[in-house]
Amino acid sequence: MNILFVCTGNTCRSPMAEAILAARDITGIEVRSAGIYAMDGGEISKNALMVLENARIHSNHVSSSLNEQMLEWADIVLTMTASHKQLIIHAFPEIATKVSMYKEFATPLDIQDVSDPYGGDLHTYEKTFQELHTLTDELVKKLRGDI
Secondary structure (H helix, E strand, C coil), X not given: XXXXXXXXXXXXXXXXXXXXHHHXXXXXXXEEEEECCCCCCCECCHHHHHHHHHCCCCCXXXXXXXXXXXXXXXXXXEECCHHHHHHHHXXXXXXXXXXXXXXXXXXXXXXXXXXXXXXXXXXXXXXXHHHHHHHHHHHHHHHCCCC
């Protein structure tokens, strides 16, 4: 199964989500991330990288701009916000059935945006990391059929 995480610039939330899920090393799961307004080849934010390193999660992330090939590759597209979801569905209505907000997919009773740490201090990034870590726990349970 191919899972694509999408945020705005592909430097904070989606690369952290990608790294957290990839670190689970689940057979049959391939994960990538992209940004709706990302520049190809950019670096992960310093605080996002520091939070991942503190959790002993490896990342050699380089930002990618969302494109049609990525969307075709993905079996599931998980966005960080409702506006990301809407933009993707508006631009690519043929893939609407595989696009969900991350919280909507992982925890259907909590349909909110994932908090954006962009420009925040390390503590702000840690809070977003914990939010993504918890969502990933729920996602893995759902993928394994435990919920």
